[in-house]
């Protein structure tokens with residue numbers, strides 16, 4: 001089998017492989033939109049003779065980290081191996097080359113979303129944001145008397161409101177760890193609202209506030225279920241106002257949303273139990289390519305005590321691990337390679353999971369994934385990595 005950069009002539013075969021791998025055809029215009037985030041040398045194919053049996057690539061992305069800094073990120077996507085060539089090392093072959101290219105291009109961090117949870121830790125990726133699915137039984141939900149009622153929500157036509165959504169999203173993604181810049185081509189793709197993306201639901205319905213918006217579809221028969229596609233609020237007032245409007249959809253039954261575990265939505269209700277957690281899964285996976293650069297880029301909790309720790313980070317895939325001295329003072333980190341004895345030992349996947357604050361060092365230590373003899377030090381790591389704003393993926397890719 002041979003591996004090479006994909007050419008324009010490969011895309012027809014890649015479209016077939018993609019349709020087989022994911023069990024659905026991808027619209028040609030949509031594929032063209034996503035390809036604007038890539039470049040000719042960023043897509044690979046593996047061929048058996050003349051037949052394309054594997055493909056993968058990476059997108060040029062911008063990732064917000066705690067404190068609001070934005071890192072260039074290589075977003076791996078469109079990974080498929082033909083069912084005729086599974087478990088022969090084709091994915092590994094492509095990942096070796098992709099990560100060589102990502103490192104050579106100077107990306108400090110790589111990202112992906114995973115079709116299955118058991119594949120990517122071996123390549124140094126850890127789940128770094130959590131999608132919590134809430135299902136709200138709207139018919140019984142009562143707003144709490146203390147819930148704000150700021151108003152200001154308008155019903156709008158999604159296709160006509162792209163500029164307003166994009167301006168709010170831009171503010172949102174700059175403050176939320178895991179936020180991703182969304183280029184115009186992807187806005188056009190989202191608002192094209194193609195039939196094959198609706199999963200049996202209606203076209204987009206949209207509500208707009210000066211500091212937030214929601215896109216949703218209605219599914220099924222009476223009472224219909226509202227499935228929220230995107231809810232972005234930059235202020236608590238926008239969050240409360242949009243939820244009031246959604247809860248006012250009198251003929252609808254359940255409201256379903258994927259959100260961050262920190263979403264204050266349940267507290268808007270007199271009976272928080274009516275916002276039931278009906279799912280919890282990983283969303284954004286990260287892999288640090290340059291550990292010191294990435295650890296220095298984020299802010300840490302300034303309320304935590306000063307921290308100095310030597311970590312041994314294992315990278316079983318490439319040689320990006322090693323021993324590092326991390327010092328944090330007033331929320332700012334320094335990080336340098338060191339020969340000093342390690343106090344904490346962990347895999348690169350685990351360090352990547354800690355990065356956006358969605359997972360705690362103490363929980364990973366309890367599971368044996370982070371090893372440290374000093375419990376007080378683990379608690380100091382918890383305190384330092386915690387974030388003011390809950391991490392959430394900008395969009396799936």
Ligand SMILES: CC(C)(COP(=O)(O)OP(=O)(O)OC[C@H]1O[C@@H](n2cnc3c(N)ncnc32)[C@H](O)[C@@H]1OP(=O)(O)O)[C@@H](O)C(=O)NCCC(=O)NCCS
Pocket residue numbers: 021022079080081082085086087088089090091092093113114115116118119122
């Ligand atoms: C997932 C997929 C890309 C794996 O490709 P593959 O060529 O069979 O994988 P490889 O043979 O190179 O395996 C690489 C490693 O991953 C492991 N692995 C592969 N698929 C796995 C799975 N589904 N679950 C757990 N481990 C898996 C292999 O055991 C191997 O481990 P090792 O090298 O440490 O021994 C392929 O099954 C596929 O195309 N699936 C459908 C589409 C998809 O899920 N794409 C991924 C989108 S994120």
